[in-house]
Amino acid sequence: xxTSGKLKWLWLVIGAAAMLVLPQFVTSSFxxxxxxxxxxxxxxxxAWNLMGGYAxxxxxxxxxxxxLGAYTSTIMQVNYGISPWIGMxxxxxxxxxxxxxxxxxxxxxxxxxxxIATIATAQVLMLIFLKxxxxxWGAEGTxxxxxxxxxLMMQFEDKSSYYYVVLGxxxxxxxxxxxxxxxxxxxxxxAIGEDEDAAEAVGVNAPKVxxxxxxxxxxxxxxxxTFYTQYIYFIDPATAFSFSxxxxxxxxxxxxxxxxxWGPVIGTVLLETxxxxxxxxxxxxxxxxxxxxxxLILMAVxxxxxxxxxxxxxxxxxxxxxxxxxxxxxxxxxxxxxxxGSQQAVRRPARGxxxxxxxxxxRDGRADRAKRRRQDHELSFDHGISSPGLRICARLRP
Numbered sequence: 001x002x003t004s005g006k007l008k009w010l011w012l013v014i015g016a017a018a019m020l021v022l023p024q025f026v027t028s029s030f031x032x033x034x035x036x037x038x039x040x041x042x043x044x045x046x047a048w049n050l051m052g053g054y055a056x057x058x059x060x061x062x063x064x065x066x067x068l069g070a071y072t073s074t075i076m077q078v079n080y081g082i083s084p085w086i087g088m089x090x091x092x093x094x095x096x097x098x099x100x101x102x103x104x105x106x107x108x109x110x111x112x113x114x115x116i117a118t119i120a121t122a123q124v125l126m127l128i129f130l131k132x133x134x135x136x137w138g139a140e141g142t143x144x145x146x147x148x149x150x151x152l153m154m155q156f157e158d159k160s161s162y163y164y165v166v167l168g169x170x171x172x173x174x175x176x177x178x179x180x181x182x183x184x185x186x187x188x189x190x191a192i193g194e195d196e197d198a199a200e201a202v203g204v205n206a207p208k209v210x211x212x213x214x215x216x217x218x219x220x221x222x223x224x225x226t227f228y229t230q231y232i233y234f235i236d237p238a239t240a241f242s243f244s245x246x247x248x249x250x251x252x253x254x255x256x257x258x259x260x261x262w263g264p265v266i267g268t269v270l271l272e273t274x275x276x277x278x279x280x281x282x283x284x285x286x287x288x289x290x291x292x293x294x295x296l297i298l299m300a301v302x303x304x305x306x307x308x309x310x311x312x313x314x315x316x317x318x319x320x321x322x323x324x325x326x327x328x329x330x331x332x333x334x335x336x337x338x339x340x341g342s343q344q345a346v347r348r349p350a351r352g353x354x355x356x357x358x359x360x361x362x363r364d365g366r367a368d369r370a371k372r373r374r375q376d377h378e379l380s381f382d383h384g385i386s387s388p389g390l391r392i393c394a395r396l397r398p
Contacts, residue, residue, distance in 0.1 A: 020167075022035065022163075023035075023163050023164075029159060030280075032159045032160060032163055034272065034273065034276045035163060036159065036162055036166055037272050037276070038269055038273065039166040039167055039170050040166050040169075040228060040231075041249070041252055041268045041272055042264055042265045042269075043166065043169045043170045043220070043223075043224055044062070044066070044221060044245065044248065045248075045252040045253045045256070045263075045264025045265070045267065045268055046170070046173040046174060046220070046265070047173060047217050047220035047221045047224065047249070048062050048217065048221070048249035048250060048264070049177065049253045049260075050177060050180065050189075050213050050216060050217045050220075051210075052249075052258065053258035053259040053260070053263065053264075054180075054181070054186065054190060054193060054258075054259050055189045055192050055193045055209075055210060055213060056193030056194075056258070057107075057193075058115045058250070059106075059114075059118040059246075059250075060115050060119045060122075060246045060247065060250060061102075061106075061118030061121045062122075062217070062221050062245065062246045062249050063122040063126075063240075063242055063243060064095075064098070064118075064121050064125050064241065065095040065099065065217075065221040065225070066221050066222065066224060066225040066228075067122070067225060067240035067241035068094050068098055068225070069088070069091030069092060069094070069221065069222025069223060069226045070091070070222075070229040070235055071091075071129065071136060071225075071235065071240060072087060072090050072091035072094045072222070072226075073087025073088055073090065073091045073225075073229065073230075074087070074142070074144065074235050075135075076090060078142065078144070078145065083152055083153055083154070084153060084154040084230050085154060087226060088154075088223055088227070091226050092218075092219040092220070092222040092223055094222070095219055095221065095222035096215045096218055096219045099211075099214050099215050099217075100211070100215070103210065103211050103214045104211075106118055106121070107207060107210055107211070110196075118246075119243070119246070122241055122243065122246060123243075126237045127237075129240070129241070130237045136237075137236070139237065139238070141234060141236025141238075142235060143234050144233040144234065165227065166227055169223055169224065169227065170265075172220075174265075176216065177261055178261055180216075181261060185209060185213070188206075189213060192204065192209060192210065193259070221249075225240065248271075251267070251271060251294065251298060252267035252268040252272075253267060254267070254301065255267035255271060255297060255298065255301050255308055255309065256268070256309050256310060257307055257308025257309060257310030258308065260308070260310045260311075262310060263308055266309045266310060267308065267309065270297070270309070271294065271297065274290070274293055274297075275290040275293070275294070278290045
């Protein structure tokens with residue numbers, strides 16, 4: 001166990017070192033841009049995964065908080081000259097406050113109705129910002145003033161600096177997710193995701209837990225909105241509140257593995273890399289090719305690997321790398337044998353007892369399979385017929 005933990009930390013340190021030195025060896029501006037997009041949507045996916053993965057509340061309206069964060073920091077910078085570093089935090093706070101009434105309304109619904117309600121909130125906010133021309137520049141949007149190299153205003157001459165900024169955001173998001181995952185609120189989220197009614201029945205305050213995690217998810221998503229605006233030097237409602245942001249956040253988590261720490265990162269690496277390469281190679285000749293590939297990947301994951309790439313990797317690891325020794329047959333006393341082995345240990349001697357007493361007419365041969373099994377167990381105990389399997393499991397009988 002200690003060796004496994006040390007190995008995980010070793011791989012984590014190697015991965016972190018590789019990510020830190022990557023811009024020093026990759027000189028292509030196009031490649032750095034792909035890495036920035038991978039890190040950015042990994043961060044958005046991590047933020048979405050808190051709500052949509054652990055709690056299984058399928059929200060497709062996270063673009064609302066992405067846009068609120070982007071507009072808050074941009075308005076503060078353009079109109080009042082406030083640094084986007086401060087505006088980023090302010091945008092996160094605005095998104096958190098906005099998530100309270102939005103969550104209060106949407107959490108009254110469940111399933112697809114909750115999803116539709118979250119979509120509607122993002123679209124309503126986009127229409128509101130389209131109408132406020134004097135306050136938010138309307139449909140035309142605005143460009144961010146280019147100040148050259150101004151790190152205090154989140155503007156850099158080279159893309160590698162943006163790479164390190166978004167890498168820091170991703171590290172923060174992963175750390176927050178890790179702390180939540182191993183805390184009591186993480187267990188509550190999983191319980192709510194599996195069965196909300198059952199979780200409430202055992203004392204979980206589901207509305208409060210969902211409200212708190214929704215606020216954290218909204219805050220992190222708003223940080224991504226601020227970064228993206230500063231990176232492209234432009235903002236308008238169609239970009240800030242784009243429905244594709246919400247879809248992308250959900251897709252990378254579903255493909256990578258919802259409710260897992262590294263699932264959104266793995267999903268983003270696959271989807272964003274595939275999308276960027278297909279656009280560069282076939283984008284001019286085959287329109288919409290990346291959307292087609294997205295659809296095929298998503299269908300394949302949903303049909304064959306609903307647990308995502310992380311679940312697939314975990315299955316392969318436990319099946320071929322870390323094989324567990326097979327337990328002796330016939331144990332059903334809570335040892336290492338599985339549930340199926342325990343059932344077979346009881347059924348075999350019970351069936352023998354049933355056949356032995358069939359000639360006496362005490363076993364109904366016309367009964368269905370499940371009913372015959374119950375009769376076999378009752379007959380064997382009533383007539384004192386026993387076997388090693390039955391003797392071991394006799395205490396399981398009520």
